[in-house]
Amino acid sequence: MKAAVIVFPGSNCDRDLAVALERAGADVTMVWHKDTELPGGMDLIGVPGGFSFGDYLRCGAIAANSPICRSVISHAEKGGYVLGVCNGFQVLTETGLLPGVLLRNSGLKYICKPVSLTVKTADSAFTQGYAAGSHITIPIAHHDGNYFADEATLDRLEGEDRVAFTYDDNPNGSARDIAGILSENRRVLGMMPHPERMAEPTHGGTDGAAMFTSLVGQLADA
Amino acid sequence: MKARVHVMLKNGVLDPQGEAVRHALGSMGFDGVNGVRQGKVIELDLAETDEAEARKTVTDMCEKLLANTVIESYSVELG
Numbered sequence: 001m002k003a004a005v006i007v008f009p010g011s012n013c014d015r016d017l018a019v020a021l022e023r024a025g026a027d028v029t030m031v032w033h034k035d036t037e038l039p040g041g042m043d044l045i046g047v048p049g050g051f052s053f054g055d056y057l058r059c060g061a062i063a064a065n066s067p068i069c070r071s072v073i074s075h076a077e078k079g080g081y082v083l084g085v086c087n088g089f090q091v092l093t094e095t096g097l098l099p100g101v102l103l104r105n106s107g108l109k110y111i112c113k114p115v116s117l118t119v120k121t122a123d124s125a126f127t128q129g130y131a132a133g134s135h136i137t138i139p140i141a142h143h144d145g146n147y148f149a150d151e152a153t154l155d156r157l158e159g160e161d162r163v164a165f166t167y168d169d170n171p172n173g174s175a176r177d178i179a180g181i182l183s184e185n186r187r188v189l190g191m192m193p194h195p196e197r198m199a200e201p202t203h204g205g206t207d208g209a210a211m212f213t214s215l216v217g218q219l220a221d222a
Numbered sequence: 223m224k225a226r227v228h229v230m231l232k233n234g235v236l237d238p239q240g241e242a243v244r245h246a247l248g249s250m251g252f253d254g255v256n257g258v259r260q261g262k263v264i265e266l267d268l269a270e271t272d273e274a275e276a277r278k279t280v281t282d283m284c285e286k287l288l289a290n291t292v293i294e295s296y297s298v299e300l301g
Contacts (some may be wrong), residue, residue, distance in 0.1 A: 057287070057288070058290055061287060061290065062287075065286070065287055093292075099292075100292065101290055101292045101293050103235070103236070103238075103293065104238050104239060105238070106236070106238050107237065107238075108238050108242055146238075148236075148292075148293060149292070161288065162248065172235070173238070
């Protein structure tokens with residue numbers, strides 16, 4: 001399975017994401033934001049966490065309009081897989097690949113701690129390694145993770161089984177406790193928690209590892 | 223030509239920063255502040271001299287980058 005991880009100025013989870021994918025067996029290439037083309041034959045594009053472009057204007061807004069993002073959008077439109085974590089989720093909402101937006105946390109504070117999530121659906125290459133309804137512990141680290149979308153969009157996400165994860169104890173004010181969502185074709189996942197930071201025993205837990213092993217297993221067969 | 227873009231959160235979108243400012247004002251003794259909404263002002267210095275053209279371009283900028291129309295509304299002032 002071949003994966004690319006995009007690096008923006010201010011990305012700081014790019015290496016963590018690459019390592020998590022590599023440990024699961026993926027062949028990973030790092031791609032700079034000024035590149036206009038993705039390397040050929042990519043199965044998965046990772047959009048990492050961090051503070052791309054200093055979070056200027058709005059989190060993810062400038063990254064979403066960077067040269068490489070046009071290629072990421074066309075990869076997704078052709079049915080390619082994309083995983084956006086934290087700032088990567090913010091970037092994906094700004095590109096329009098995922099609906100809604102991440103607002104400032106309702107408590108106005110930056111929150112960095114492990115949180116308990118419920119896996120809402122196992123019906124995706126990202127989540128099929130988990131049982132739907134199971135609880136996993138994954139860290140969050142964000143100032144702007146308060147998921148917002150209009151009521152009709154939220155109803156549609158729930159109705160189409162596109163909510164991937166919810167918070168068990170909502171830390172940031174997210175609508176309907178949403179921590180991560182899938183695109184309509186279930187091949188783009190955006191999530192605020194960091195599975196790559198809970199992927200091996202030295203991290204203090206391995207609840208995130210199943211996402212990477214399941215992705216590599218699925219996409220290697222594809 | 224100069225353009226000034228005002229970006230505000232739409233009604234119905236919770237503004238926790240505005241709320242924090244409202245609380246601070248209350249605790250400082252400024253009574254009677256029923257609500258605070260915080261927005262952004264972006265000033266652009268444009269080479270364009272035609273007002274209609276400038277408005278069209280700045281509107282396009284707002285739609286594509288300066289505002290996120292899922293949560294924000296914008297208005298453009300030229301002059």
